[in-house]
Amino acid sequence: MSKSTEEAPKEEEKAEKPEKVEKPAAKAEKKKKKEKGVYSLYRIENDKVVRLRPTCQRCGPGYFMADQGDRYTCGHCGFTQYKPAAEK
Ligand SMILES: [Zn+2]
Numbered sequence: 433m434s435k436s437t438e439e440a441p442k443e444e445e446k447a448e449k450p451e452k453v454e455k456p457a458a459k460a461e462k463k464k465k466k467e468k469g470v471y472s473l474y475r476i477e478n479d480k481v482v483r484l485r486p487t488c489q490r491c492g493p494g495y496f497m498a499d500q501g502d503r504y505t506c507g508h509c510g511f512t513q514y515k516p517a518a519e520k
Pocket residue numbers: 488489490491492495506507508509510511
């Protein structure tokens with residue numbers, strides 16, 4: 433008897449979910465994209481944290497510079513640093 437009482441509420445939830453989930457999902461996707469940039473700045477290699485972006489020379493460590501393709505820019509002070517051509 434306990435089984436049938438457990439299953440009953442589950443079915444009700446399932447029927448409600450599709451409608452409720454759709455709306456928040458669209459908003460969540462946008463938020464996720466922003467968060468992705470934050471943790472993509474780091475990578476763990478051999479138990480060490482490797483920073484994938486250079487820090488701003490003006491603002492000091494803690495301020496990462498954004499990758500703009502051929503250059504890095506600081507969103508805090510606007511400092512722009514061109515990538516060394518030797519990388520190619
Ligand atoms: Zn800066």
